[in-house]
Amino acid sequence: MSDPAPEPADATALRADGLSHAYGDRWVLRDVSLGLDEGQTLAVLGSNGAGKSTLLRILATLLRPTEGGVEVLGCELPREAWKVRGRIGLLGHQPLLYRDLDARENLHFHARLFALPGGGEERAAELLERVGLSHRASTRVDEMSAGMIRRLAVCRALLHEPDLLILDEPLANLDPAGVEEVAPLLGPAPGRTRVLVTHDVDAALAEADRVLGLERDGRVAFALPVGEVDAERARRVYSERAGAR
Amino acid sequence: MTRPSPSTAAVARAILAKDLRVELRTLQSVPAMLLFATTVFVIFRFGLDRTRLDGGLAAGVLLVTILFAALLAINRIFVAEREQGGFEAIRLAPADATALFFAKAAALLVYLAVLELFALPVFWLFFLDSGAGLAPLVPVLLLLDIALAVTGALISPMATNSRARDLIGPLILLPLLIPAMIAAAGAGQHLLAAGGVSYEQFGTWLAVLGLYDLVFLLIGWAAFDFLIED
Numbered sequence: 001m002s003d004p005a006p007e008p009a010d011a012t013a014l015r016a017d018g019l020s021h022a023y024g025d026r027w028v029l030r031d032v033s034l035g036l037d038e039g040q041t042l043a044v045l046g047s048n049g050a051g052k053s054t055l056l057r058i059l060a061t062l063l064r065p066t067e068g069g070v071e072v073l074g075c076e077l078p079r080e081a082w083k084v085r086g087r088i089g090l091l092g093h094q095p096l097l098y099r100d101l102d103a104r105e106n107l108h109f110h111a112r113l114f115a116l117p118g119g120g121e122e123r124a125a126e127l128l129e130r131v132g133l134s135h136r137a138s139t140r141v142d143e144m145s146a147g148m149i150r151r152l153a154v155c156r157a158l159l160h161e162p163d164l165l166i167l168d169e170p171l172a173n174l175d176p177a178g179v180e181e182v183a184p185l186l187g188p189a190p191g192r193t194r195v196l197v198t199h200d201v202d203a204a205l206a207e208a209d210r211v212l213g214l215e216r217d218g219r220v221a222f223a224l225p226v227g228e229v230d231a232e233r234a235r236r237v238y239s240e241r242a243g244a245r
Numbered sequence: 246m247t248r249p250s251p252s253t254a255a256v257a258r259a260i261l262a263k264d265l266r267v268e269l270r271t272l273q274s275v276p277a278m279l280l281f282a283t284t285v286f287v288i289f290r291f292g293l294d295r296t297r298l299d300g301g302l303a304a305g306v307l308l309v310t311i312l313f314a315a316l317l318a319i320n321r322i323f324v325a326e327r328e329q330g331g332f333e334a335i336r337l338a339p340a341d342a343t344a345l346f347f348a349k350a351a352a353l354l355v356y357l358a359v360l361e362l363f364a365l366p367v368f369w370l371f372f373l374d375s376g377a378g379l380a381p382l383v384p385v386l387l388l389l390d391i392a393l394a395v396t397g398a399l400i401s402p403m404a405t406n407s408r409a410r411d412l413i414g415p416l417i418l419l420p421l422l423i424p425a426m427i428a429a430a431g432a433g434q435h436l437l438a439a440g441g442v443s444y445e446q447f448g449t450w451l452a453v454l455g456l457y458d459l460v461f462l463l464i465g466w467a468a469f470d471f472l473i474e475d
Contacts, residue, residue, distance in 0.1 A: 062333055064474070086250065086339030096330035096337075100267045112259035113338035115251035156334075 011074070013038040013164060013193040014059065018068035020218075021054050028054050029218040031068070036210055038163075041194040043204035043226075046214030047238045052197045053092070055214075056166050059195060060090045073164055073193075086114055089162030091170050091186070095153035099142040103133055103152050106141065107159060114160040127155035132181050146173040154182050168197045201234045213237040250339040253347070260335070260348035265355065267325065274321050275356050278314040282364045285310045286371050298372040304433030307368050308426060311361065311386070312393065318356045319397035320414050322349050323405040332402075332473055346398050346469040353394035361386055378436040381444070385432045388454035392425035395461040402473050428453040 014036040021029040029051035036042045044052050057063040059072055061081040070077045075084040090096070097106045104124065111120025128134045131151040141149060150173045157165070170186050171179050188194065188207070198204050204211065211229045213221035214237065221237050222229060251259075268274055289306050290296065298306060326332045326345070335345055369376045396418060404414035432450035435443040 060337065062336060082339070085337060088337060090333075090337055094330040094333070096334040098263065098267065098325060098329050098331070100271050100325075101263065105263075105266070109259060109263050110334065110338075113251065113256060113335060113340055115249060115255065115339075 011038045013073055015071040016068065019065050019070055020067040021058060022066045027218060032220055034212055034223045036193060038193050039191060040209035041188060041196060041207055042210050042212060043208035044195065044197045044212045045201065045204060045234055045237050047216055050214040050216055051218035052214060053168060056092065056168055056195065056197060060088055060166050061085055086160065087163045089157040089165045091153055091157040092168040095149050096156060097141050097149065097152060100140060102138050102140045103128060104137040106152065107155055110156050110159055116160060120159055123159055127158060130185055131155055147175055147178050150174055151178060151182060154185060158185060163191060163193060165192055165194045167194060201231055205231060205234060253341040253344045256340040256344035257348040260345055261351050264348065264352040274318040275359050277317050278356060278360045279363050281317055282310050282314045282360060283367060286367055290371050297374055299437055299439040301430065301434040303372060303437040304430045308429050308433060312426065314360055315357060315393045315397065316415055318353055319401050320411055322353060322397065323401045327405045342470045342473055343466055346465045350394040350398040353397050354390055357390040357393060378442050381442060382433055382436050384451060385429055388451060388458060389425060389429040391458040392422065392454060395458060395465055396421050399461065399465045399469065425454060425457045
């Protein structure tokens with residue numbers, strides 16, 4: 001048997017072709033096509049209700065697309081979702097943490113779900129230290145502030161060192177000190193592909209390699225390399241008239 | 246980075262340990278079940294105006310009390326997964342989702358065992374002359390508990406995902422449980438008969454209960470992944 005062919009340097013991490021999704025008869029995402037290479041960052045811009053979170057849920061294998069094809073880390077969804085689960089880190093609006101468990105117990109539980117060696121204790125301790133929660137490791141989530149819960153959710157999303165990081169307004173609820181601690185953890189890293197939803201256009205353009213703009217009706221306004229999108233054009237997806245058809 | 250996936254048993258153990266830890270910490274389900282069972286026994290005692298029960302009536306009072314106490318736990322068993330993102334967290338992991346089904350069924354089984362450790366002596370005290378029928382009733386209750394736990398873990402996520410979960414759960418679950426209740430009552434009525442313990446058709450009813458458990462375990466194993474898909 002011959003050796004497998006070496007992977008190309010810029011393998012495709014994400015590919016969507018005509019991706020659409022409807023809740024009942026209400027279409028929230030229409031005909032989205034995009035591509036992203038491994039190690040790159042895709043910024044997703046759009047006003048509330050433009051389908052950004054739905055897109056993220058589809059990419060995270062949590063939602064089946066109604067129409068169109070999507071491939072994540074070389075696996076076609078939803079058919080091969082089982083192959084890619086465990087390689088995705090999702091930081092969404094919900095922290096995915098149990099309120100009646102403390103920080104350490106929550107991370108230990110997630111480490112067991114991902115079969116991390118040693119119950120993930122070392123990794124959990126390192127992450128808690130990095131986000132400034134070491135001294136709160138035994139505090140129950142229902143006794144934490146929104147900012148602390150967000151920091152713990154960051155630890156949860158990074159615990160298994162995912163290849164694809166899906167971030168939905170990752171710095172929400174954080175004070176400036178929190179942003180300073182957490183932002184480097186969520187930033188670009190070797191081999192890490194990121195999908196970032198944010199309303200901060202300047203930050204998106206600074207961090208991204210490609211930018212996807214969604215109109216209010218879920219259609220694609222633009223899907224371009226970051227060099228071809230200026231801030232004014234990016235902000236246009238938030239205007240009242242965008243998507244009015 | 247690709248890592249080996251955890252086994253279904255390992256994930257089920259993790260979820261079960263988490264559930265038992267949360268229950269010990271919050272005491273949300275088991276104390277409510279104990280209080281409910283005691284209250285129902287008191288209601289039956291004064292409602293039927295009888296201090297002693299036997300046969301089918303004794304079995305019926307005991308089994309119906311256990312069934313409705315179980316509904317309290319079944320209604321709550323997936324609430325944390327729904328409200329705190331447990332469904333999503335588990336589906337993001339490289340884990341077989343049926344681990345969640347087995348873990349929840351095991352947790353319900355533990356809750357029911359604790360309930361019965363408490364409820365059987367109270368039932369004896371309230372309604373029975375002799376406790377001779379209670380020991381042979383244990384395998385019947387064990388198989389009934391498995392039936393309640395397995396069907397509960399199967400139906401509860403569907404109910405939890407609907408707005409009317411308190412209504413939908415029992416509406417789907419109670420008809421499904423009729424065969425198990427008939428079998429348990431059939432075995433139990435002879436064990437609690439007035440003339441002493443009788444093993445008439447005991448083996449047959451146990452076999453029916455065992456078959457019921459096996460069928461719903463297999464259905465849960467096959468269908469659970471589909472049930473929790475968004």
